[in-house]
Amino acid sequence: MDKLPLGLALDLRKVVPYETGSWRTLMPVNIMQTPPCNHGCPAGNDIRGFLRTLAEKKDYEEAWHVLTRTNPLPATCGRVCPHPCEDGCNRRDFDSPVAINSAERAVGDYGLEENLEHKKLIAARKEKVAVVGSGPAGLSCAFHLAKRGFQVKIFEAYGEPGGMMRYGIPSYRLPNYILRQELENIMKLGIELECNIKVGVNIPMDQLVQHYDAVFMGIGAQRGLSIDVPGQDARNVFTGVEFLREVNSGKYVDLGKDVVVIGGGNTAMDSARVAKRLGANVSVVYRRTRVEMPAITAEIDEAMEERIMFRYHTNPVKIIQDDDRVVGIMCVQMELKEPDASGRARPVPIAGSESVIPADTVILATGQAVEYDGIEVHKIDNKWISANENLMTSIDGVFAGGDAVLGLETVSAAIGQGTRAASAVEDYIDGSVESRLASPPVIYSKDLNTYYYQKTRRFEKEALPIHMRLKHFKELYPALDPEAIIDEAERCFSCGLCYNCGNCFMYCPDNAVKISEKTGLYEFDLDFCKGCGLCAKECPCHYIQMTLEK
Amino acid sequence: MREQSKYLEGVDKKDLFASGHRACGGCGQALAARLVADAAGENTIACVATGCLEVFSAPYPDPSWRIPFLHSLFENAAAVASGVDAAYKALKKGPVNIIAQGGDGSTADIGFQSISGMFERGHNVLYVCYDNEAYMNTGVQRSSFTPYGARTSTTPTGNTTRKKNMPMLAADHGIPYVATATVDDFRDLQLKIRKALTIEGPKYIHILAPCPLGWGHPGDLTVEICRLAKDTGLFPIYEIIDGKVTNVRKIPVKVPVAEYLKPQGRFKHLFKRGVPSEEVDAIQEIANQNIERFNL
Numbered sequence: 001m002d003k004l005p006l007g008l009a010l011d012l013r014k015v016v017p018y019e020t021g022s023w024r025t026l027m028p029v030n031i032m033q034t035p036p037c038n039h040g041c042p043a044g045n046d047i048r049g050f051l052r053t054l055a056e057k058k059d060y061e062e063a064w065h066v067l068t069r070t071n072p073l074p075a076t077c078g079r080v081c082p083h084p085c086e087d088g089c090n091r092r093d094f095d096s097p098v099a100i101n102s103a104e105r106a107v108g109d110y111g112l113e114e115n116l117e118h119k120k121l122i123a124a125r126k127e128k129v130a131v132v133g134s135g136p137a138g139l140s141c142a143f144h145l146a147k148r149g150f151q152v153k154i155f156e157a158y159g160e161p162g163g164m165m166r167y168g169i170p171s172y173r174l175p176n177y178i179l180r181q182e183l184e185n186i187m188k189l190g191i192e193l194e195c196n197i198k199v200g201v202n203i204p205m206d207q208l209v210q211h212y213d214a215v216f217m218g219i220g221a222q223r224g225l226s227i228d229v230p231g232q233d234a235r236n237v238f239t240g241v242e243f244l245r246e247v248n249s250g251k252y253v254d255l256g257k258d259v260v261v262i263g264g265g266n267t268a269m270d271s272a273r274v275a276k277r278l279g280a281n282v283s284v285v286y287r288r289t290r291v292e293m294p295a296i297t298a299e300i301d302e303a304m305e306e307r308i309m310f311r312y313h314t315n316p317v318k319i320i321q322d323d324d325r326v327v328g329i330m331c332v333q334m335e336l337k338e339p340d341a342s343g344r345a346r347p348v349p350i351a352g353s354e355s356v357i358p359a360d361t362v363i364l365a366t367g368q369a370v371e372y373d374g375i376e377v378h379k380i381d382n383k384w385i386s387a388n389e390n391l392m393t394s395i396d397g398v399f400a401g402g403d404a405v406l407g408l409e410t411v412s413a414a415i416g417q418g419t420r421a422a423s424a425v426e427d428y429i430d431g432s433v434e435s436r437l438a439s440p441p442v443i444y445s446k447d448l449n450t451y452y453y454q455k456t457r458r459f460e461k462e463a464l465p466i467h468m469r470l471k472h473f474k475e476l477y478p479a480l481d482p483e484a485i486i487d488e489a490e491r492c493f494s495c496g497l498c499y500n501c502g503n504c505f506m507y508c509p510d511n512a513v514k515i516s517e518k519t520g521l522y523e524f525d526l527d528f529c530k531g532c533g534l535c536a537k538e539c540p541c542h543y544i545q546m547t548l549e550k
Numbered sequence: 551m552r553e554q555s556k557y558l559e560g561v562d563k564k565d566l567f568a569s570g571h572r573a574c575g576g577c578g579q580a581l582a583a584r585l586v587a588d589a590a591g592e593n594t595i596a597c598v599a600t601g602c603l604e605v606f607s608a609p610y611p612d613p614s615w616r617i618p619f620l621h622s623l624f625e626n627a628a629a630v631a632s633g634v635d636a637a638y639k640a641l642k643k644g645p646v647n648i649i650a651q652g653g654d655g656s657t658a659d660i661g662f663q664s665i666s667g668m669f670e671r672g673h674n675v676l677y678v679c680y681d682n683e684a685y686m687n688t689g690v691q692r693s694s695f696t697p698y699g700a701r702t703s704t705t706p707t708g709n710t711t712r713k714k715n716m717p718m719l720a721a722d723h724g725i726p727y728v729a730t731a732t733v734d735d736f737r738d739l740q741l742k743i744r745k746a747l748t749i750e751g752p753k754y755i756h757i758l759a760p761c762p763l764g765w766g767h768p769g770d771l772t773v774e775i776c777r778l779a780k781d782t783g784l785f786p787i788y789e790i791i792d793g794k795v796t797n798v799r800k801i802p803v804k805v806p807v808a809e810y811l812k813p814q815g816r817f818k819h820l821f822k823r824g825v826p827s828e829e830v831d832a833i834q835e836i837a838n839q840n841i842e843r844f845n846l
Contacts, residue, residue: 010611017570018612024575451777502558506736507773509580511569525569532575532762533770546770 017528020510024531026546028504028524033443033496033542036088037100042413043071043140047085047100048497050107054489056499060482064111067104068118071415072143072186073136075112076165078105079174079477081412082296090495093445096458098491106485112181118147118189125149127429130212132199135163136411137402138218139186140418141425146189148426153212154191157198159249163220164403165411167245168267170274171473200374209398214425217377217385217393217400218418221408225367225383227262231319232364236326240267240365247274255280256360260329262286262316263365264293265408269300271363272308277470283309283357285316287334287347294408302476305466311357315349319362328356370404383407390424391417399425443496443542450493452501452540459488498522498543504535561737562588571614572606576769578759578776579603579680581733583651586678586757587617589740590647590747595620595634599627599652599661602687602761603680627652628677629664635673647747650677654695655685658714669723669752676746676753679716682761690764697784698836699829700816702764708819708829712836720754721790727753728790733760734776735787738799742789758785766815778810783837786844801846807834 004011037047050066053059067074078101089097110116127150131142134156142152160166162179187193199205199219208215224239226232236256238246240263246253259275261268264286272282284303286293289312293300304310311331318330333353336345369383378394380386384407385400387393393400401417403409427433461477463469469476498521504513505522512529513522524535536544566587573580579602587594597620598604604621607614622630631650638644650668652661657679668675684702685691692702694714701708721728727749731739739757746753758776762769779785780799784807787799808826811817811833820829840846 012611012613015611017568017614018572020570020572500555500557502555502561505555506558506561506563506585507581509573509575509577509584509772510571511565511567511584528569530575530769532577532772533768534576534772537770538773 019527020530021512021525021527024526024529025549026531026533027526027549028529028531028533028535028544029547030498030543031440031496031545033440035495035497036090036442036444037085037098039439039442040084040088041416042084042410043077043415044419045070045085045104048492048494051098051100051103051489051492052494052497052499054103054107054486055492058486060107060110061114061116063107064116065119067107068111070419071412072118072140073108073165073182073411073415074104075108075178075182076136076174077412077415078102078108079178080165080169080410082298082410090443090445090448090493091491094450094453094493095455099459099461099488102459102461102480103485103489106480106482108182109178109479110482112178112185116185118143118185120149120189121147122149124190125151127151127213128153128211129425129429130155130208130215131218132208132215133157133163133218133220133402134161134183134193135218135220135402136165136414137220137404137418137421138163138216139183140415141216141218141399141401141421142191142418143186143189144419144422145425146191148422150426150429152191154193155197155199155203155208156193156195157222159195161193161195163218167248168241168270170244170248170270170277172273172277172469172476173270175475198373200372205375209395213397213429215398216418216421216425217375217398217404218402218414219370219375219400219404221368221370221383221403223369223371224267224364225369226364227316227366229316229319229364231321231326232362234319234321234326235324236361237319238361238363240271240363241368243271243363244274247278253278257281258357258359259283259361259363260285260357260359261363261365263367264288264295265365265367266295266299267368268363268365269295269303271365273303273306275361275363276306276308277473280361281309283311285311285314285329285331285357287313287315288336288345289313292344302463306470307466313347315347316362317354320356326359326362328358329362330354330356368403368408390427391421392424392428397428399428440496447542448493448495449538449540449542452503453493456491458491459484494541496542499541501540503538503540504544507534507538509534560741562591562740564588564591566590566592566594566616567607568614568616570612572609573602574761574763574769576762576772577602577606578733578761578772579653579682580606581772582680582739582757582759583607585733585736585739586649586651586743587615589743590617590649592617593645594618594647594649597621597627597631597634597648597650599650599656600624600687601653601656602682603651603653605687624656625661626664627656627661628668628675631675631677632664632668632671632673635675648675650675652677652679653685653687654679654681654683655693657681658694658716665720666723669720669725669754672751674750674752676743676755677720678743679754679756680759681716681756682759682764683713684761684764686761686764697833699811699820699833701819702816717754717756717790720756721793723752724793725752725754726750726792728755730756730758730785730787732758732776732780732785732787734773734780738787764816766818767813771813775810775813778805781805782807782810783841783846784810784833786840786846788844795844798844798846801841804841807837
């Protein structure tokens, strides 16, 4: 319109608005911070990522792909992980943490039901990598290397792959078919698998080092350590690892009526609960108390529910035999003194307090170590392999990870190590140095504006009733309701990442928060932002922060 | 483009009150004016009294209003709006949303007679009062909305009178709709604006709009202060429809008034070395009376 209306000297539509951005001393910025769940996950999973995908898109398939970017075994971890992520969850200080573990299991199960396949990142490369051991560490390393195009071959000493997940974890916690499906899915990436080959026995280490560009040792801690008790050479004395391996291989184990399990770790709990399911009366003998038990708390609770007897402050001194069979175990009472090097109270025997517990079978779940047969690498002590920060051992091009390096740890920790080792192997082969970006700072409850969240009830998975548990090895927790899991994912605070609540957009008195044409995300119009900080204050998840002007 | 956030369903954002205005950072009134304009929509005429809003939003040639805007004098926003309504009726045009807007001074003191007249004559006008509890535009002088105990430049030792209860005065004119709102709950505010505009006759909405400069709090606390005003009981949220108080917002967790007073510079003199004075108890008493009266 060329002609202006009567009385107007200036076309107001052509006036450039006054840019109030010059008033600003502080400017708002979007800072993506690390949520405590991601920070606490030993496998390095993007937990916030997959929960938000579930909550916003209700898309299990995409959530599965987010999760399997780091973790090749979500259905397994969703069952066996002691979920340190939930311990950190900022929702803990508000009502109760998000049931991340259950959500992971639901996503993993969806992937198996729908036969979702892992995606390869790049085309095939010619370099070959040998992975020794198909436990979580070896699988995770093989998985990440295969995704990056390497030719990977796994050598497994036992008849079936899976390592401790196959032979150590009882099937009421992790059904065999779940593990097998997840393994098959990983193998589809083009990983070669050879079972019943024990490196160091069937083929020498040197051969691997010569024929492959790199070797990863994820050999775990397969040797059960027994404590020094006279009479442990009797029949029906097992180590925990041995016992679980026998049962998980489908062999018949004659337990008798009374079983005594010695130890307070996860292997002890598993052994005790397996023995209970085989029909024995089980008692667990531990020289400290429940507080000091290294086992996962939920496992101890469940064992107690299943009427497994716990004897604390008790230490075996002698296994009593009749012929070559166990008939009982002599124990002594302990008292706890000042803490030892591990920080736990040091048990000291009380003189003259010996007693005998009748036993037909004794299971010594008192520690594990690496089985070194024919493997010559530098060791920390007799138990663990020594590796540098890139997980390389004393031999050039040989990497190690998992329980063999960490000591006894969880499946997720081993997966995390496998992931790290895969990056280290790639860098070693490419001759480059990994530039690790420091992850952004962790966000804590005090940073959040929880006014905008509502208190809701946490999803609780329901176990089988006790009378139904002990007759068989069926899974303890039946399948989860996918709808309930989506509701649970919506409880996620999305700490440190925008979840599109729109507070900044609505509250800015200067309309300086716009929806970007390109990305569709909220962005700041710094021409008009006066830097009042209202958006940062009212941002529920602390994604907006005020910084000094650039 | 990203879908509209599910958290913003039922909320309008049209930027009919655009960027580039000269309000202070964190201004509650600028925020409220935008929420009101966006809720009312394009078919709206704004008649604004003299005050901060008019001064910061309408300098020639760069007004922030993207709807027709009319400013005359300090005292006659309601009278001008009445005239607009009468003109529309005479020309048989419309319907159009006519919103008269003013600060607390032009509502309760200087412009009270024209508002009272507009209510009494029954014009189809919505009057929105942006309550920032003093004459902020001219340098924080006391108005009849200044609460008990607040320091202004004309009450340096704290105001000694109580705040005029304007929503009740408006309701006693017998008008069909009166409501109170704050800028922190934009959904509630826009809902009340839209609801009011569907009702024929004079309407009155009272919006608490914190003034970071005059109240002496950082600009980023504007929303938080509103929330505290509601949760202490000092600013009850309710509607009065045909003379009956309804839809009272229940306080989820009652907060002592000291929480509300402490972040604000205008109440700083009530806390000598952090110890609350007698006035704080008196303010708590006002809050308690509100809680009892409206059953908050």
